[in-house]
Amino acid sequence: MKVDWLVIRSQVISFRIDRRVPLVLLFLGLITIVAMVMNLGRGEYPISPLDIIKTVLGIDTGNPDHAFVIYNLRLSRTLVALMVGVALAISGTIFQGLTRNPLADPGIIGINAGASLAAVSAIVLINSVLIYTLPLAALVGALLMSVLIYSLAWNKGSSPVLLVLMGIGLSAIASAFTSLLITFGDIYNVSDALVWLAGSVYGRTWEQVFSFLPWLIVFAPTALLLARHLNALNLGDDVAKGLGTRVEWERGLLVLVGAALAGAAVATAGNIGFVGLIAPHIGRQLVGAHHQGLIPTSALLGGMIVVIADFLGRTLFAPIEIPCGVVTAAVGAPYFLYLLIRNRKK
Amino acid sequence: MPTLLGLVLGLCILLICLVYSVTLGAADIPLDKILASFIAFDGSYEHLVVQTVRLPRVLIAILVGSALAVSGALMQGLTRNPLADPGILGIESGAALAVVATIFIFGSSSLSVLTIVAFLGAGVTATLVYFLGSLGRGGATPLNLTVAGAALTALISSLTTAVLILSQRTLEEIRFWLAGSLAGRDSNILLQALPFVMVGLVVAFALGRQITTMSLGEDVAKGLGQKTAWIKIVTAISVVLLAGSSVALAGPIGFIGLVVPHMVKFYIKADYRWILPYSAVLGAILLLVADIAARLLLKPQELPVGVMTALIGAPFFVYLAKSKVKK
Numbered sequence: 197m198k199v200d201w202l203v204i205r206s207q208v209i210s211f212r213i214d215r216r217v218p219l220v221l222l223f224l225g226l227i228t229i230v231a232m233v234m235n236l237g238r239g240e241y242p243i244s245p246l247d248i249i250k251t252v253l254g255i256d257t258g259n260p261d262h263a264f265v266i267y268n269l270r271l272s273r274t275l276v277a278l279m280v281g282v283a284l285a286i287s288g289t290i291f292q293g294l295t296r297n298p299l300a301d302p303g304i305i306g307i308n309a310g311a312s313l314a315a316v317s318a319i320v321l322i323n324s325v326l327i328y329t330l331p332l333a334a335l336v337g338a339l340l341m342s343v344l345i346y347s348l349a350w351n352k353g354s355s356p357v358l359l360v361l362m363g364i365g366l367s368a369i370a371s372a373f374t375s376l377l378i379t380f381g382d383i384y385n386v387s388d389a390l391v392w393l394a395g396s397v398y399g400r401t402w403e404q405v406f407s408f409l410p411w412l413i414v415f416a417p418t419a420l421l422l423a424r425h426l427n428a429l430n431l432g433d434d435v436a437k438g439l440g441t442r443v444e445w446e447r448g449l450l451v452l453v454g455a456a457l458a459g460a461a462v463a464t465a466g467n468i469g470f471v472g473l474i475a476p477h478i479g480r481q482l483v484g485a486h487h488q489g490l491i492p493t494s495a496l497l498g499g500m501i502v503v504i505a506d507f508l509g510r511t512l513f514a515p516i517e518i519p520c521g522v523v524t525a526a527v528g529a530p531y532f533l534y535l536l537i538r539n540r541k542k
Numbered sequence: 543m544p545t546l547l548g549l550v551l552g553l554c555i556l557l558i559c560l561v562y563s564v565t566l567g568a569a570d571i572p573l574d575k576i577l578a579s580f581i582a583f584d585g586s587y588e589h590l591v592v593q594t595v596r597l598p599r600v601l602i603a604i605l606v607g608s609a610l611a612v613s614g615a616l617m618q619g620l621t622r623n624p625l626a627d628p629g630i631l632g633i634e635s636g637a638a639l640a641v642v643a644t645i646f647i648f649g650s651s652s653l654s655v656l657t658i659v660a661f662l663g664a665g666v667t668a669t670l671v672y673f674l675g676s677l678g679r680g681g682a683t684p685l686n687l688t689v690a691g692a693a694l695t696a697l698i699s700s701l702t703t704a705v706l707i708l709s710q711r712t713l714e715e716i717r718f719w720l721a722g723s724l725a726g727r728d729s730n731i732l733l734q735a736l737p738f739v740m741v742g743l744v745v746a747f748a749l750g751r752q753i754t755t756m757s758l759g760e761d762v763a764k765g766l767g768q769k770t771a772w773i774k775i776v777t778a779i780s781v782v783l784l785a786g787s788s789v790a791l792a793g794p795i796g797f798i799g800l801v802v803p804h805m806v807k808f809y810i811k812a813d814y815r816w817i818l819p820y821s822a823v824l825g826a827i828l829l830l831v832a833d834i835a836a837r838l839l840l841k842p843q844e845l846p847v848g849v850m851t852a853l854i855g856a857p858f859f860v861y862l863a864k865s866k867v868k869k
Binding site for chain 1 (some may be wrong): 787840846849855856860
């Protein structure tokens with residue numbers, strides 16, 4: 197065992213991660229950066245990768261257009277894609293760990309639909325709603341939905357598939373209300389709401405980056421700090437209690453973190469499905485199931501997936517653009533089916 | 543015979559809803575004018591509105607409602623799955639994708655072609671869901687089938703969205719239809735789909751006895767001398783005819799096929815010879831009422847009727863999943 201773990205110990209935290217983690221993170225980070233650079237170069241006005249790297253690093257390329265195109269138009273979009281992916285993946289990892297359910301994903305168990313409903317309500321019912329308050333509204337929706345689904349399907353050790361079933365039903369209710377609001381609402385606000393309901397990072401600006409960033413800065417490290425408790429809770433409530441976890445308190449905190457990340461992601465980019473499902477699964481293949489290593493790994497994977505999905509969505513049928521939510525669903529739904537079948541064979 | 547009486551009563555309620563729905567609209571048309579448009583059509587504005595706009599809409603609602611409800615009842619009986627519904631199991635979304643893809647590839651096609659395509663889409667998806675849902679050791683349990691259907695729906699609707707985004711023209715032609723709505727349909731499509739719905743319904747009603755035995759379990763049915771393979775095939779054909787033509791008529795409308803058979807079973811417990819016709823009548827009533835509500839709720843705006851049925855049906859789905867699905 198001694199070669200398998202890296203231990204980081206200081207006054208404040210003690211951290212044990214799989215030895216594979218740093219290498220895997222480095223590798224994933226490189227792929228993500230390559231994907232982001234490709235994404236930045238893609239568009240009406242192609243820019244070579246070298247010029248992109250120069251511009252981002254602040255080196256003059258001799259072409260003032262480069263700085264304008266990258267800073268004002270493209271970088272914000274790619275950053276939003278990255279951040280949304282990171283948030284969704286962490287949220288998915290938390291919910292899969294908490295529910296001990298390999299099929300859990302904030303989109304599948306209805307939390308994204310609740311967040312969408314709350315955010316659409318805010319857009320439609322409050323005139324000229326501030327963009328910074330949208331993640332807050334989405335958080336309320338996501339939390340309410342978590343409580344609802346918890347009380348309906350997740351306590352008393354319900355089967356994994358029942359949780360998904362409840363998620364389907366609750367999502368259907370939430371999206372029916374969302375359609376109701378959209379029909380009911382003022383037409384200008386409605387077009388606002390429709391833009392991000394599709395699950396897209398199209399036209400996202402720095403404003404969105406900065407309204408999202410605080411959520412990621414606060415909650416992503418919190419998730420990492422709680423990883424130890426997630427490991428314990430993953431073993432079952434009794435074991436967790438025995439290991440000294442205050443079960444209800446830690447679980448509540450984890451739900452809050454998961455809902456906040458999912459809600460902020462939905463408020464920024466709409467419902468991009470299946471990222472929170474796929475990323476933790478690939479992550480587990482790479483670094484194992486310990487959450488201290490799994491959370492950063494699947495976070496990077498999630499960011500990478502959304503950035504690549506956005507790239508594919510813009511490239512596959514150029515010049516027409518497919519929202520990255522459609523791309524992730526086209527890949528994620530078959531993967532979900534595969535998991536469903538494999539899950540049952542055990 | 544109280545069971546027959548109930549059916550007659552249901553038909554009376556359906557008639558009342560029908561008449562009320564025809565009177566409803568932007569222009570107030572009194573009842574005598576509506577009647578006159580049938581007896582002595584004089585080509586006046588009111589008569590035209592009744593005959594070309596409102597009547598087709600009501601008739602489509604009736605056809606679609608009963609087709610969906612009966613196909614739901616058939617599936618619930620055959621697979622003993624309380625959550626079976628052509629919408630939930632993805633059959634409707636498959637038919638929708640087939641229609642969208644056909645318009646995308648071949649340009650506008652005639653209504654009859656689109657109807658056939660919808661059947662194909664419905665049939666392929668139904669087979670696929672059943673196949674995927676029955677993989678693995680658990681077999682085709684209600685849970686597995688439903689979740690497989692939901693996953694397939696997610697995949698199919700992402701493909702549908704992609705096609706719609708790729709082609710603005712397809713989007714314009716189809717957007718309204720895809721929301722699941724009864725508005726703006728003309729009588730041509732009604733005549734196009736009518737024979738298919740009728741065949742589907744007749745086959746379904748004829749199967750009543752066999753479905754009853756199948757709902758006791760496949761082994762029991764075999765023991766009672768039923769040719770279960772044949773029953774399955776014929777039922778599947780009927781389901782595909784009904785679900786496919788309802789999608790061709792009104793786009794995907796969810797939850798009618800789920801809710802109605804359960805409502806009927808409050809009154810008639812197990813006899814599918816009665817459950818099926820009751821479902822047809824009640825499904826027609828429910829969709830008509832949902833359509834009326836969709837038009838009145840936010841007047842003068844109109845909701846897609848699919849939203850209304852989801853508002854009624856989705857909570858019911860949650861209730862069923864909670865109470866009827868054990869494990």
